[in-house]
Amino acid sequence: MRVAMIGTGYVGLVSGACFADFGHVVTCVDKDAAKIDRLNAGRMPIYEPGLEDLVAANVRDGRLSFALDGADAIRTADAVFIAVGTPSRRGDGHADLSYVYAAAEEIADLINGFTVIVTKSTVPVGTGDEIERIIRARRPDADFAVVSNPEFLREGAAIGDFKRPDRVVVGIEDERARPLMTELYRPLNLNETPILFTGRRTSELTKYAANAFLALKITFINEMADLCESLGADVQQVARGIGLDNRIGSKFLHAGPGYGGSCFPKDTLALVRTATDAGSPLRLIETTVEINDARKKAMADRVAAALGGTDLKGKTVALLGLTFKPNTDDMRDAPSLDVAPALMAMGATVQAFDPEGMHEAAKLMDGVVFRDGPYDAVEGADVVVIMTEWDQFRALDLDRIKLLLKQPVMVDLRNVYRPEDMKARGFHYSSIGRPESAR
Structure with a gap:
């Protein structure tokens, strides 16, 4: 054809x-x-x-x-x-x-x-x-x-x-x-x-409904992560416990800094507007959009807390990963677009590396210093932040990272590493939705 x-x-x-x-x-x-x-x-x-x-x-x-x-x-x-x-x-x-x-x-x-x-x-x-x-x-x-x-x-x-x-x-x-x-x-x-x-209208709505449901699922586990931190529970085990239920499933139950990309932010917002205009508002999706927007903005506060406060003047933050997910160069609505400016507003210098996204990131991020590799980005920084779970960030030479940092501080927004391993290596390690005692 x-x-x-x-x-x-x-x-x-x-x-x-x-x-x-x-x-x-x-x-x-x-x-x-x-x-x-x-x-x-x-x-x-x-x-x-x-x-x-x-x-x-x-x-x-x-x-x-x-x-x-x-x-x-x-x-x-x-x-x-x-x-x-x-x-x-x-x-x-x-x-x-x-x-x-x-x-x-x-x-x-x-x-x-x-x-x-x-x-x-x-x-x-x-x-x-x-x-x-x-x-x-x-x-x-x-x-x-x-x-x-x-x-x-x-x-x-x-x-x-x-x-x-x-x-x-x-x-x-x-x-x-x-x-x-x-x-x-x-x-x-x-x-x-x-x-x-x-029917044609049913097909059109099916696409929006699918993306809205997945966005809601991500937002749900992110809120569960916050609750886990307050109660001393482990969100990864909670996610596994509920994901093994065939009615729920394990996909899109990975806690992190909030969803981004070309689809979920745009499509949830468009569906909310369509529903409102039709006189049938979608309160769950409206709330999902609000929570996700707030979550991305709050991630900079987590980084600041790991360094002891909100005044980051004179501090350098290394961001590993900029795209909204690995294996793409797409920067649309990536959490890093909220995190980096917020850190710089607190006085920090931000230096970053992404395997594929830096060309696009350079168009959107004023003031960020782009580096040639993960170790180059970490050198001389006060804290390293894992923003995107690219494969090459899953097996970093942690001893080398520790030597390159001014102090051994890592904020892992993707839960790539195990808290007990990081503690054994002498890192002050912060992750998402895992108990304080394990950090």
């Missing part, structure tokens, strides 16, 4: 490359000339494990290409995917759908023969209706169906998530779209992947 993918961001590029690997002929289209030039030169605009090799293999085999002008690709496509950004709109938190609607207008002018137009971007309920209205108003003669097909990709594991998904959700209103969408995902039949066909 022939596929046009509008947008070469995280979702569009990964989806396009994976569809090409399934055997479809895919053209990824973007209006950013520099990005298209990079892709045509074999350089990825994002860091995602395995993506560069996957793209190169499918370009080499003639199934994947990149274009600034999508006219030919759209005219000949069986399916046109809209995979453009839907950032939070300034001022009210609603999803900004201007890129989606602009793509719909462009597609309307170009489609030729029956075409399935698929929304891959995360969009509020009813967006598919509006896309259909836009296209019908612009091209009354056009023969098309609008489908919702939300993505459920985790950054750092996106290729595996696309090729071995828990489920594929497809929202349709026109039954002619069903066989085409089934054929697109036919390679997943080998793994017996469930493909759930629903």
Whole structure:
């Protein structure tokens, strides 16, 4: 089948490359000339494990290409995917759908023969209706169906998530779209992947509901971590104890500095606004958003407490990890964006290292001194803070770290190390949700 993918961001590029690997002929289209030039030169605009090799293999085999002008690709496509950004709109938190609607207008002018137009971007309920209205108003003669097909990709594991998904959700209103969408995902039949066909609005809401529930789950365990600290309990054991219950599950029960990234902050806020406008407010999700925002800001106080107070003038803090999670260069809503400025406001000098995120971090973090490696970042610091659980931070040479620090203080916001081990090595060690006696 022939596929046009509008947008070469995280979702569009990964989806396009994976569809090409399934055997479809895919053209990824973007209006950013520099990005298209990079892709045509074999350089990825994002860091995602395995993506560069996957793209190169499918370009080499003639199934994947990149274009600034999508006219030919759209005219000949069986399916046109809209995979453009839907950032939070300034001022009210609603999803900004201007890129989606602009793509719909462009597609309307170009489609030729029956075409399935698929929304891959995360969009509020009813967006598919509006896309259909836009296209019908612009091209009354056009023969098309609008489908919702939300993505459920985790950054750092996106290729595996696309090729071995828990489920594929497809929202349709026109039954002619069903066989085409089934054929697109036919390679997943080998793994017996469930493909759930629903109404279009149900599909759109399913994406938001999934992200909101996972954000709530993270926030729940973070609040449990605070309670554990007050009561002398261990949040990791609590998480294991409840996660072994099949009704709850163990995923997303890792206490830390709060959730960030391209999805959870944006999507929870958009869902709250949608629900409020619909007269059916989601109090649980509203509270989740508030708690998470406050938690990220409070992490700097934990670092200051480890150094004995809130006046950090003359102190140096080493941050290991800046991205919101490992195996990505995504800095969107990362907790470090709250922690670093707060520490500097207290008077501290902040020096930092991240394996993949420093280029993006440099655009967002004024005043932070970026270092070439973890030991370089730690040298001369008063405290080392583990912000992101990159693999290379899981087995640091702790004796070397201790020698490089002015004093042996570590604040582990990801619970990478065991308190008893750190105590045995002579560290003053602070972690999340574990009893004071174990620190």
